Amino acid sequence: MISQTRVSKIEKSFLKLGQITILAIDTFKATFTRPFYYHRMLEQIVEIGIGSALISGTIGFVIGLVMTLQFGHGLASFGGTFYVPSIVSVSLMRELAPILTSLLVAGRIGSGITAELASMNVSQQIDAIRALGTSPIRVLVVPRVVAAFLSLPLLTIFSAFMGLIGGLIISDTEFGIPYGFYINKVLEYLHFYDVLSAMIKSAVFSLIITLVATYRGFNTKEGTRGVGNSTTWVVVTSSIAILISDFFLSKLLIFIFLK
Numbered sequence: 001m002i003s004q005t006r007v008s009k010i011e012k013s014f015l016k017l018g019q020i021t022i023l024a025i026d027t028f029k030a031t032f033t034r035p036f037y038y039h040r041m042l043e044q045i046v047e048i049g050i051g052s053a054l055i056s057g058t059i060g061f062v063i064g065l066v067m068t069l070q071f072g073h074g075l076a077s078f079g080g081t082f083y084v085p086s087i088v089s090v091s092l093m094r095e096l097a098p099i100l101t102s103l104l105v106a107g108r109i110g111s112g113i114t115a116e117l118a119s120m121n122v123s124q125q126i127d128a129i130r131a132l133g134t135s136p137i138r139v140l141v142v143p144r145v146v147a148a149f150l151s152l153p154l155l156t157i158f159s160a161f162m163g164l165i166g167g168l169i170i171s172d173t174e175f176g177i178p179y180g181f182y183i184n185k186v187l188e189y190l191h192f193y194d195v196l197s198a199m200i201k202s203a204v205f206s207l208i209i210t211l212v213a214t215y216r217g218f219n220t221k222e223g224t225r226g227v228g229n230s231t232t233w234v235v236v237t238s239s240i241a242i243l244i245s246d247f248f249l250s251k252l253l254i255f256i257f258l259k
Contacts, residue, residue, distance in 0.1 A: 020215045023137070027145055027211070030138045040143040048109050048144075049151030053158060055108070056101050060159030063096055064088065064166025072175045081175045085185035088167040093194040097160035099246060102205035105152060106238040110213040111231040113144055117217025118227040126218065141214045148206035153199040160198060193257045201249050205242050212238045 072084050117140060120126050129136045164186060171177035213234045220230045 044147030056155045056159045057162040060162035061166040064163030068167040068170040085182045086189035089186040089190045092163040098201040101156045101159045110209045113213040114217045114234040118220035145210045148210045152202045152206040156202040
């Protein structure tokens with residue numbers, strides 16, 4: 001028999017999922033109705049997009065270097081080094097760039113959103129916003145959700161581009177693949193579907209990160225200790241949700257575009 005404790009945890013998990021769903025619905029409604037807080041949205045775009053550009057580009061560049069090095073030496077024993085550009089480009093664009101960039105943003109931005117909102121919640125600033133007749137969802141959630149939704153796909157493409165540059169450098173220096181051949185192979189095997197897939201995945205991941213982070217921030221208790229616990233919970237939960245949803249998104253996109 002299933003223990004009562006396990007049943008309770010399962011019930012709490014479904015309750016949290018339901019509350020996040022309600023938050024998502026309320027956020028969607030508030031996004032397309034007045035008033036709009038454009039200045040807050042621009043602030044969040046700068047924070048999420050521009051603030052994460054350097055580290056996103058860096059991680060993409062390094063992953064491109066490592067992938068090309070590993071694939072190149074693996075394929076060299078079969079005389080297949082000329083396949084390196086196509087394998088690296090497709091792998092980066094379809095999977096690695098969306099996943100790694102989203103996990104990076106979950107750690108950097110998701111935890112930051114949670115800490116900020118949780119601190120506001122425990123200090124009753126969110127209650128003060130409600131007392132003034134303003135919706136906290138409009139002021140605090142919508143700008144962050146929209147900013148992440150717009151920024152993360154662009155960060156993903158930038159990360160993949162930097163990864164391709166890293167692959168270009170290693171292909172030439174380690175395996176003697178000319179720049180022209182590398183670029184031609186990338187353009188031959190990389191299709192619009194691959195770019196679109198990366199952007200769709202990262203857009204969905206951005207919703208997961210921001211909705212989970214804002215939900216937890218709004219529901220943080222126990223003062224400063226609760227703030228620390230919430231940031232950890234958000235990073236772990238959003239990372240697991242990203243990895244699980246990636247499988248189902250991949251299946252769905254393959255079914256739509258490749259069948």
